[in-house]
Amino acid sequence: QVQLVESGGGLVQAGGSLRLSCVASSGTFRGYAMGWFRQAPGKEREFVACITMSGARTDYATSVEGRFTISRDNAKNTVYLQMNSLKPEDTAVYSCAADRTGGYIPPARRNYDYWGQGTQVTVSS
Numbered sequence: 001q002v003q004l005v006e007s008g009g010g011l012v013q014a015g016g017s018l019r020l021s022c023v024a025s026s027g028t029f030r031g032y033a034m035g036w037f038r039q040a041p042g043k044e045r046e047f048v049a050c051i052t053m054s055g056a057r058t059d060y061a062t063s064v065e066g067r068f069t070i071s072r073d074n075a076k077n078t079v080y081l082q083m084n085s086l087k088p089e090d091t092a093v094y095s096c097a098a099d100r101t102g103g104y105i106p107p108a109r110r111n112y113d114y115w116g117q118g119t120q121v122t123v124s125s
Helices: none
Strands: 004-007 010-013 018-024 033-039 046-051 058-060 068-073 078-083 092-099 119-124
Touching: 004 092, 018 033, 018 092, 018 119, 033 068, 033 078, 046 068, 046 078, 058 068, 078 092
Parallel strands: 010 119
Antiparallel strands: 004 018, 018 078, 033 046, 033 092, 046 058, 068 078, 092 119
8 A cells, every 4th residue: 555645735826836746655656657637626637747667758738748847756755746837727636646557658548556635736816
């Protein structure tokens, strides 16, 4: 069992930046691919970004590409989401997820095994 704990959310003005962190409890973190998802009120959860276990491959949703960067530090069991040029439509609860299949898989085909509780990001206009 892997526990994921997100942090770094908050209130920011449009155009600002936030860095989210997700710490995994498991020492096998380096074997997992990791993803970030978000869910806005009244909307379905949507994919934001993912990264393979080595960090060699990243993928992004079209809506965030060029503004968000996913990265990981396997020595710290942590995955990050750097969010720049934030927009009000980025407001959502952001959650990280871990996939035991650590290599590359097209993002739409991934099945994540573990999920965090999420952290709120609010972008004011």
